[in-house]
Structure formats: structure tokens, C-alpha cells
Amino acid sequence: MTDIAAKAPPAAPSVGLAWLGRALVAGLTLLALYAVWVLYLTDQPLLAALVFASAAGFALVFSFKRFYATRFIFPGIVAILLFVAFPVIYTIYLGFTNYSSFNLLSLDRAQAVHLAARIVDDTTERPFALARDPAGYRVFLPEGDGGLLSDPVAIDGTPATVPTAPVTAAPADLLAIKDMLPLRDALALVEVTLPDGTLLKQSGLRTFAKTQPQYELQPDGRLVSTVDGAVLTPDNSRGFYVNEAGEAIPPGWRVEIGWKNFERIFTSEGIRAPMLSIFVWTLVFATLSVALTFALGLLLASVLQWPHLRFKPLYRLLLILPYSVPGFISILVFRGLFNQNFGEINLILEYLFGIAPTWNTDPWLAKTMILIVNIWLGYPYMMLLAMGFLQAVAEDHKKAAALEGAGTLRVFFTITLPQILPPFLPLLIASFAFNFNNIVLILLLTRGLPDIPGTVIPAGQTDILGSFTYRISFMDSGQQFGLAGAITLIIFLVVTLIAYANFIAMRRAANKGGN
Amino acid sequence: MIVERPRDLLIKKILAHGFLIAFIALIMFPFLVVVSISFREGNFTTGSLLPDRPTLEHWYLAFGIPFTRADGTVVQPPYDVLLWMFNSVKIGSIAAIGIVMVSTISAYAFSRVKFAGRAWLLDAMFIIQMFPTTLALVALFAIFDGLGAVSPILGIDSHWALILVYMYGVTLHIWTLKGYFDSIDPALDKAAQIDGATPWQTFRHVFLPLAVPMIAVVFVLAFIGIINDYPLASVLLRSEDNLTLAVGSRLYLNEFKYLWGDFAAAAILSGLPITVVFLLAQRYLVSGLSEGGVKG
Numbered sequence: 001m002t003d004i005a006a007k008a009p010p011a012a013p014s015v016g017l018a019w020l021g022r023a024l025v026a027g028l029t030l031l032a033l034y035a036v037w038v039l040y041l042t043d044q045p046l047l048a049a050l051v052f053a054s055a056a057g058f059a060l061v062f063s064f065k066r067f068y069a070t071r072f073i074f075p076g077i078v079a080i081l082l083f084v085a086f087p088v089i090y091t092i093y094l095g096f097t098n099y100s101s102f103n104l105l106s107l108d109r110a111q112a113v114h115l116a117a118r119i120v121d122d123t124t125e126r127p128f129a130l131a132r133d134p135a136g137y138r139v140f141l142p143e144g145d146g147g148l149l150s151d152p153v154a155i156d157g158t159p160a161t162v163p164t165a166p167v168t169a170a171p172a173d174l175l176a177i178k179d180m181l182p183l184r185d186a187l188a189l190v191e192v193t194l195p196d197g198t199l200l201k202q203s204g205l206r207t208f209a210k211t212q213p214q215y216e217l218q219p220d221g222r223l224v225s226t227v228d229g230a231v232l233t234p235d236n237s238r239g240f241y242v243n244e245a246g247e248a249i250p251p252g253w254r255v256e257i258g259w260k261n262f263e264r265i266f267t268s269e270g271i272r273a274p275m276l277s278i279f280v281w282t283l284v285f286a287t288l289s290v291a292l293t294f295a296l297g298l299l300l301a302s303v304l305q306w307p308h309l310r311f312k313p314l315y316r317l318l319l320i321l322p323y324s325v326p327g328f329i330s331i332l333v334f335r336g337l338f339n340q341n342f343g344e345i346n347l348i349l350e351y352l353f354g355i356a357p358t359w360n361t362d363p364w365l366a367k368t369m370i371l372i373v374n375i376w377l378g379y380p381y382m383m384l385l386a387m388g389f390l391q392a393v394a395e396d397h398k399k400a401a402a403l404e405g406a407g408t409l410r411v412f413f414t415i416t417l418p419q420i421l422p423p424f425l426p427l428l429i430a431s432f433a434f435n436f437n438n439i440v441l442i443l444l445l446t447r448g449l450p451d452i453p454g455t456v457i458p459a460g461q462t463d464i465l466g467s468f469t470y471r472i473s474f475m476d477s478g479q480q481f482g483l484a485g486a487i488t489l490i491i492f493l494v495v496t497l498i499a500y501a502n503f504i505a506m507r508r509a510a511n512k513g514g515n
Numbered sequence: 516m517i518v519e520r521p522r523d524l525l526i527k528k529i530l531a532h533g534f535l536i537a538f539i540a541l542i543m544f545p546f547l548v549v550v551s552i553s554f555r556e557g558n559f560t561t562g563s564l565l566p567d568r569p570t571l572e573h574w575y576l577a578f579g580i581p582f583t584r585a586d587g588t589v590v591q592p593p594y595d596v597l598l599w600m601f602n603s604v605k606i607g608s609i610a611a612i613g614i615v616m617v618s619t620i621s622a623y624a625f626s627r628v629k630f631a632g633r634a635w636l637l638d639a640m641f642i643i644q645m646f647p648t649t650l651a652l653v654a655l656f657a658i659f660d661g662l663g664a665v666s667p668i669l670g671i672d673s674h675w676a677l678i679l680v681y682m683y684g685v686t687l688h689i690w691t692l693k694g695y696f697d698s699i700d701p702a703l704d705k706a707a708q709i710d711g712a713t714p715w716q717t718f719r720h721v722f723l724p725l726a727v728p729m730i731a732v733v734f735v736l737a738f739i740g741i742i743n744d745y746p747l748a749s750v751l752l753r754s755e756d757n758l759t760l761a762v763g764s765r766l767y768l769n770e771f772k773y774l775w776g777d778f779a780a781a782a783i784l785s786g787l788p789i790t791v792v793f794l795l796a797q798r799y800l801v802s803g804l805s806e807g808g809v810k811g
Contacts, residue, residue, distance in 0.1 A: 042661040069630040072714065076621025076689060077636075083682040084643055087651030087658070094653055300538070303531055308524060317794075318539045321546070324793040327743050328761040329786040333545050335768050336552075336775050344548050376542065430645065437647035440745045444765060466649040473653050474750055481653045488650050499645040503638065 022063070029059040043106050046093075050086055054078045092492060095485025096256055101478045103239045103252040110253040114223055114232070114241065118211040124200065125209035130155075130180055130187075131171035137183075139164070139192050140171055141200075141208060150192045159189040166195065177206070261486035270456030275468075275487075277452065281367070282464040286435040289374045290428055296375060297382025302412065304383075305390050316387075323380035331444040334373045361450050363461035370462055374441055378431070385427055389420040423509045429502040433495060442467035447475075457483075465491050553779035573780035593774055596781045598756060599763040603742050606674055606759060610681035611737040615730055618685045622692035623718050627704060644686040648747055655680055656750050672753040680751065681741050688733050695729045696722065735796040742789060760785050 032055035039048035061067040061074050097103075105113070131138045135152035141164065148164040149171060180187070184205075191199050192208065203209035215223040215232065223232040223241060232241040232249055239255035240248035264271055300319060304312055322330065337345050338359045346356045359369045393416050401411045442448060448460025448467050457472055457480065465487060473484040554569040575582035576592040583589050624630070625637055656671070659680075663670020670676060699722065707717045748759045755763070764785070767778035 038665050039662075042665055044658060044661055047658060069624075069628050069714070072620055072624035072628045072718075073630060073633075073636070075617050076624065076685065079617045079621075079682050079685045080640070080643060083680065084646065084651070084686060087654040087683075088646055090654035090658070091651055094657065099653075099657070300535075303535065306531060308528060309531055315535050315539070318543070319535075320794075321790075322542060324790045325546075326739070326761075326786050326789045326793075328745055328764060329782045330545070332764055332768055332778065333549050333782060336778065337545060337548060339775075342773075342775070344552075376545075433645050434647075437649045439647075439649055440743070443745055443749075466647065469649065470652060470746060470750075473656070481657065484653050488653065492646070492650055495646055495650070496642065499642045502645065503641055506641070 025059060025062045029055050032058065046090060047086065050081060054082065088488075088492065091485050092489045093485070094481055095261055095483075095487075095489050096258060097254050097482050097485070098239050098252075098257045098260075099254045099481040099485070100483075101480075102250055103254050103482075104479070105251055105253050107234065107236075107253045110241070110251050111217070111221075111223075111234075113251050114215050114249075115213060115217060117214040118201075119214045119227060120203040121210040121212065124198065125203055125207045126200075127206050128202075128208045129170075130175040130183070132173040132175065137175075138171065139190070139208070140174065141192070142170060145169060148192075148194065153190055155183050155186045155190060157186045157189065159191075161191040161193060161199070163193045164195065257482070261483050262489075264483065265486060265490075268456060270454070274452045274455045274457075274459035277461075278459060278463050278465060278468050279490075281462070282436060282466075285367075285370065285374075285464055286432050286438075288371055289378060289435040289438075290432045292371065292375050293378035293382045293431070294386075294424075294428060296379040297384075298386045300379070300383045301386035301390055302416075304387060319383060320380040322376050323384075327377060327440060328444055330377060331373065331441055334369075334376075335445050338369050338373075360446075363450055366446055366450060366462045370441065370445060373445060374435070374438070377441070378435075382431075385424065386420070389423055390416070392423075393419045426502050426506040426509055429498060429505055433498045433502070436464070436494065436498065437466040437491065439464065439466040439470055443470060447471075465494075549779045549782060552776055553783055555776055558774050558776045573776045574784075576777050577780040577784045593772075593777055594763060594766060594781075595756070596760075596763070596785060599758055599760045600785050602674065602758065603760040606678055606681070606748075607738045607741040610678045610684075610741050611734050613678070613682055614684050614688055614737045615734050617682070618688040618692055618733065619723070619726065619730055620718070621685070621689045622696055623722055625689065625693045626696035627717075627722075628714050640686055640689065644690060648680075648683055648744075651683070652746060652750055655747070659751060671751055672757055673751075674757065677748060677751045677759075680747055681744070683747075684737055684740060688737055691733055691736070692726070692729065695726060699725060732796055735792060739789060739793055739796075 032051060036048045036052045036055065039045075039051060057078070058074065061070045126141055129140045129142065131140050131149070133152040136154040136156075138152055139150040139162070141148040143166075146166065146168040147170065149167045150164040151162045153160050153162045184202075187202050191201050193199055198210055200208040201211050203211060212226055214227065215225055218224055221234050224230070225232075230243055232243055235242045235248075236255055237257075238248060238252070239257075240250070240252040242248055265275055266272060303309070304315060304319075309315075337343050340346055340356065340358050340360045343359075346359075350356050357365050359365050397415050397419075398411050401415050406414065442462060442464055446460070446462045448463035448471055450461050452459045452461055458475075459468060460471070463471065469484040469487045469491070472480045472487075553573050554571070556568055556570050556572070572582045572584065572590065576590065577596050579592045579595055579597050581589050581591050625633065625640075659669065659671050659673075659676045662676070663673070667673060668675050669679075703721055703725075704717050707721050712720070742759070743761060744759075745761045745765075749762045749765075752758050752762060755766075758766075764778065764782065766772075767774045767781065
């Protein structure tokens with residue numbers, strides 16, 4: 001491998017082009033700075049800082065010739081930082097917060113929600129109707145035979161306040177209730193003023209009433225109820241407003257809570273036990289998947305490698321078919337085939353042997369099913385790799401051993417296997433890492449079911465760590481992002497360990513191979 | 516191998532072919548069943564592998580055409596599979612183009628351009644490349660949930676957000692392409708350098724033309740990887756019209772609305788083109804992967 005001693009281009013092609021380049025750099029930098037501003041406004045200071053650093057780096061690298069060599073690697077580094085490193089680090093950071101469906105907002109937005117809460121003054125509640133008008137609609141508040149009719153208002157989602165005036169008869173073209181339903185959200189923004197100056201808003205499906213804010217903001221950030229004077233104090237250690245009794249009033253906001261999520265994982269009995277069982281199953285699943293696909297792939301590759309075998313290309317094509325069908329389709333097909341009530345597999349087993357295994361409800365059968373499917377999906381990859389490595393094994397070694405009287409199996413285990421294992425090892429480790437996080441398989445095949453009984457948060461017998469975090473974040477148990485982030489840190493540590501092992505194995509293989 | 520008696524050889528041959536044929540029959544079973552189901556009446560398992568009364572109902576529905584049964588009832592397609600396919604192809608192509616552009620230039624830099632910290636970065640990349648997207652799911656959801664407040668284009672349920680997220684794939688493909696660039700004869704770029712080419716010109720006029728086949732393979736790999744993704748797309752996409760094939764297909768086998776027959780036809784329709792593309796590209800895939808992994 002040679003390296004081009006990176007040096008600046010000898011001369012700029014033309015002055016005009018150089019200026020164009022500079023303008024482009026400036027324009028892109030400005031665009032990135034605008035993105036920084038937007039990110040900062042949306043409470044993403046970390047990401048904003050990262051984009052800012054990228055923008056600054058971009059301007060620097062592409063403006064000065066001394067950074068010429070860096071220009072080639074710059075896009076890649078930014079992509080890795082933004083799309084790989086940052087999301088991973090941010091997820092782990094979230095593991096130290098209480099981010100969840102209860103603490104989803106920022107403090108400002110939680111405050112805004114409380115301040116937007118309004119109390120209806122029941123005594124002023126009165127029915128209303130909407131009348132069509134060339135300029136939109138009019139709100140009609142009946143009173144005896146006549147009533148109060150407002151000025152025309154558009155009701156298109158813009159807030160509006162319109163005055164009303166007394167009329168003696170109801171307007172002709174009133175909307176039916178079902179026609180008013182689509183307008184409901186927009187109508188909530190419309191206020192009408194009575195002749196005496198009272199403001200009325202929609203308070204129910206058919207009623208308008210005087211409403212007032214439930215809380216008033218105090219200068220110190222507390223909220224005081226306008227009804228009973230109760231005080232809500234923002235508690236930044238819990239991420240909730242708390243009342244005098246110390247009870248949290250939702251919605252809450254996101255705050256850092258230190259190691260509490262980890263404490264829950266390691267001390268709460270309802271979480272620790274399922275976590276441990278999921279962790280063990282993840283390891284077992286990944287190990288067995290690698291070992292079994294490797295064994296099967298190697299066996300098939302050895303048979304295919306046999307010189308006396310005919311129709312090799314055809315066999316090879318058919319054997320790699322499972323690998324070439326998109327994984328999500330195969331997995332879903334198996335989901336249907338293994339269905340214990342109306343799947344084809346049980347139909348056949350029932351017909352041949354009179355048994356109908358409960359693939360979906362028995363934990364051990366469910367795990368067996370996952371392994372069967374994963375072997376089906378994974379052996380062709382191992383076979384293809386093994387075919388490549390087997391070719392590299394010197395034929396004379398095998399012949400010499402055979403001349404000494406060694407049988408086929410003996411030759412395989414003493415000559416072939418030791419030769420292909422070192423170059424194979426990094427790929428086996430990579431495959432282990434892949435299966436350790438093979439959440440597509442779990443999510444599409446079982447969704448972690450059947451559930452482990454008696455857990456605090458839903459956890460499945462077939463869940464692996466990755467699918468478990470997916471489940472507690474996005475499925476059925478209240479978006480516990482904080483807890484998911486904490487588990488992500490555990491996965492991260494294991495993956496780093498595997499990756500490092502792979503790195504070492506690769507180095508060794510490369511050294512032995514003489515590369 | 517060495518000298519073998521003809522009779523032993525024959526037995527061995529029969530055993531080998533027997534084993535392979537039996538194994539392939541077992542492996543092909545799901546494919547055969549799915550084809551059979553797609554022509555079978557109704558959405559539940561009944562009857563034999565060869566349907567008694569074959570019907571094209573599921574195929575009509577997969578193509579989005581309402582089907583009129585013999586008794587006159589009209590069945591509407593449950594889902595718009597072709598739209599999902601279009602979504603998948605659109606997202607996959609755009610993201611794969613982005614991945615190819617970034618990883619080609621980075622792979623060239625790692626292979627040929629000298630810059631400070633190159634060896635260190637390469638090692639770091641090898642480790643980072645093994646981090647699965649699972650590790651980032653929560654953060655990605657949080658980020659795009661926030662960005663959606665500014666502009667729906669970058670929010671949850673936007674294809675552009677998903678395309679950005681799929682740039683995650685660059686590290687793996689930088690490795691594949693770097694392995695290929697390393698195998699290009701150094702004499703070529705030496706020659707270009709002597710003729711006064713800048714590294715950019717060497718890349719543009721020497722490496723890029725040479726790498727076109729490999730870039731095409733990386734494009735196909737990135738594309739297929741994206742089409743096959745379920746977790747990211749299921750977290751970032753919401754409305755039924757926006758779904759990708761992988762997320763949408765799962766709706767067929769919902770516990771409460773189990774459309775086994777409709778799924779079978781839709782699966783073959785959508786899986787076949789991808790399978791063909793993959794079979795054409797797989798030769799390069801394996802060599803690329805094993806080289807990228809071993810050489811370093």
C-alpha cells in the first residue's frame with residue numbers, strides 16, 4: 001500500500017472557480033449554523049454542539065489548503081459522529097434520566113400544559129349552535145325565542161374573538177351536530193364576547209361557558225390554583241410539580257436521576273429476575289446460533305467441496321436460497337407456519353405423528369422454534385464462508401494424513417479444522433455480535449412472547465436484551481426510555497467486549513495469514 | 516481424494532446426493548408451502564399442499580385489485596402492498612446513494628491518503644462498526660420527536676428522517692470498500708502522482724472508474740440492508756401509508772386480523788425481485804465481507 005503524500009494542489013484552476021468554492025463553503029456553513037440554532041431551540045443542546053463543531057470543522061477544513069488531506073475523511077467522520085456515535089451516547093445518557101411517558105416533556109412545556117388547563121364556570125354554561133354565513137360561521141347562543149348572534153368567524157384553526165349582538169329570532173341555517181364535529185378543534189380556539197364583556201369559550205360538545213385558567217404562575221416558578229389556592233411546586237429532582245401533600249401531578253418533565261435506573265435493574269426483584277433470565281437467554285441464543293449455523297454450514301461446504309460430487313452449482317444455488325430471500329419475509333413466513341393453531345407445521349405433525357407442539361405458549365418450544373428459524377436463516381452465510389476457506393487448505397496435507405491411514409473424520413478434525421478456524425474466528429465473533437442483537441428475528445417471530453409471569457415490567461421468555469429494550473420503549477409498557485437507556489449501556493459494554501475480542505482475533509488472523 | 520474403490524465411491528456418492536436432496540427438500544418446505552397458500556381459498560390452513568380449488572384472490576389483492584368471488588362478493592385489498600414496496604425502494608435507494616457517496620470517499624482516504632491519526636481511526640471504526648442500531652433506538656426517537664416540532668419533514672413518520680438514520684450504515688461499507696481499494700495496484704496511483712495528479716484527481720480519474728463494479732455491489736448491499744430493516748422503520752414510521760414493506764408486512768399476521776393467504780401472495784410478490792437482485796450480487800458480497808474482515 002502506498003500513501004500519496006497529500007499536498008495542496010499546485011495551482012487553483014481559476015480564480016472564478018476558487019471563489020465559487022468559497023461561496024459554497026460559506027453557504028453550507030451558514031446552513032449548518034441555522035440547523036444548530038434550530039436544534040438549540042428544540043432542547044437538543046448536545047446535538048446542537050455536535051453540529052456546530054461539524055460546521056466549524058467543515059469551514060476550517062475546506063477553507064485552508066493545509067487541511068487538504070483531511071477533506072477526504074471529513075464527510076465520513078462527520079457521518080460516523082452524527083449518525084453512529086452521537087445516538088449511541090445519547091441513548092446511554094438517557095439511561096441516567098427519568099425519560100418516559102410520564103416525563104416526556106421539558107419543564108417549559110409541562111408548565112405550559114398546566115397553565116393551559118382551564119376550569120369551566122358551570123354557572124355561565126349555556127347551549128350554542130353554529131349558523132352558516134357567507135364569511136364563515138356565526139356562533140348563536142339561544143335565549144328564549146331569540147338569542148345572541150356573533151359576528152362571522154372563519155373557524156379555520158386561527159384563534160379569534162368575536163363580539164355578539166342580540167337578535168330576536170334564531171338564524172335560519174343552523175348546523176346539525178354531526179356537521180359541527182369536524183369543526184371541534186378549530187372551534188375551541190374561538191372566543192365570543194357577550195354584550196356585558198364576558199368572554200365565553202366552548203366548554204362541551206353543545207355548550208359555551210366562561211372559563212378561567214386553573215393555575216397562575218408565580219414569580220418563583222410555583223403554580224397557584226385559582227380555585228382553592230393549592231400550590232404546586234416544581235421538583236427538579238423528580239421532574240414533577242408536587243402539591244402540598246407531596247404528590248406528583250402529571251405531566252412531568254425529564255430530569256437526570258443518576259443511577260436510579262441501574263438501581264432498579266439490579267435491586268428491584270420484579271426487574272432483576274427477568275433481566276437475568278433475558279441476559280442468559282441472549283447469550284445462549286447467540287452462542288447456539290453461531291455454533292449450529294457454523295457446524296451445519298461447514299458440513300454442507302465439506303460435502304459440496306468433495307471432488308466426486310456432480311451438480312455442484314445447482315446444489316449451491318438451492319442451498320443459499322434462504323440467505324437471498326429478504327429476512328423479514330422468511331421470518332414472517334415462519335411465524336405463520338409455526339402458528340400452533342392453524343400453522344402448516346402443526347398440521348403436518350398432527351397428521352404424521354398426532355402431536356401439536358405449543359410453539360407459541362411453551363417457553364422451551366418457543367426458544368427451539370427461534371433457533372430452528374435462525375439456523376435456517378444463518379447456515380448459508382457460514383456455508384459460503386466455509387467454502388472460501390476450505391479452498392485455501394492445502395490438498396497435500398490432507399493426502400499425507402490419508403496416506404498415514406487417517407480416516408476422513410480424523411483428517412477433517414486434525415488437518416482441515418485447525419487450518420480454517422483462525423481466519424474464521426473474527427467472522428464467528430462478528431456473527432455472535434450480530435445474533436446478540438438480532439432483534440429483527442425476535443420482534444417479527446415472537447415479540448418476546450410468551451411472557452415471564454410475575455414481573456414488574458412485561459418481559460418475555462424469548463426476549464433478548466435488544467428486543468427487551470425495544471419492548472419497554474416502544475411497545476406495551478409506557479415508553480420507559482430511561483430504563484431502556486440503562487439497559488442499552490449494559491448491551492453497549494457487552495458489544496464493546498465482543499468487538500474488542502473480534503479486533504484481537506482479526507489481528508492474529510491477519511498476522512498468521514502473512515498480510 | 517486418493518485411490519478409492521469404485522464400490523465405496525458409489526455408496527459415498529449416493530449418500531452425499533441423498534443427504535443434499537433430503538436437506539434441500541427440508542429447506543425448501545417453507546417456500547413451497549407459501550406458494551401453495553397464495554393460491555388457496557381463504558386465510559386459514561385447510562387442505563393439501565396442492566390446493567383443491569386454486570384461486571387468484573390473494574394475488575389480485577396483493578396487486579391492489581379488488582377481487583370478485585364466484586358468489587358475487589367483492590373483496591377489497593387489505594393493504595396497499597405496492598405503495599409499501601415503493602416506499603421501501605425510495606427510502607432504500609436514496610439512503611444507499613448517500614451511504615455509497617460517503618463511504619467511497621472515506622474508504623479512499625483510509626486506503627491511500629495520509630493524515631494524522633489514520634491507524635487509530637481505522638481501529639476505532641472497526642469497533643464502532645459492530646455497534647447495532649438497537650443501541651441508538653431510544654435516542655433517535657427522542658431526537659426526531661423533538662425535531663418534528665420544528666418541521667414535520669424531520670419528525671416522526673417522515674421518510675427523510677428515516678433516510679438520515681440509515682446513514683448509520685456507512686462504517687460497515689467503508690470497510691468493504693477499503694478492502695477493495697487496498698487491493699488496487701499501488702503502481703497506478705504512483706503513476707498518476709508522478710504525472711502531477713492531486714489526490715482528488717487520482718480518486719476521481721483513477722480509483723472511481725476502477726471501483727464502479729464494487730460501488731454497485733456496495734449499493735446493492737446497503738439497499739438490501741435497508742429494505743430488511745425492521746426496528747428503525749417501525750419506531751420512526753407511524754401512518755399506514757408511510758410504512759416500508761418490512762413494517763407493513765407484519766400487519767398481515769396480526770393476532771386479531773390474521774391474513775395468512777393474503778400475506779403469502781404479498782410476500783412472494785415483494786420478496787421475489789429482492790431475491791433475484793441478491794442472488795446476482797451475492798458472489799461479490801461474500802468475497803467483500805471475508806476480505807474486509809480478515810485483511811484489516
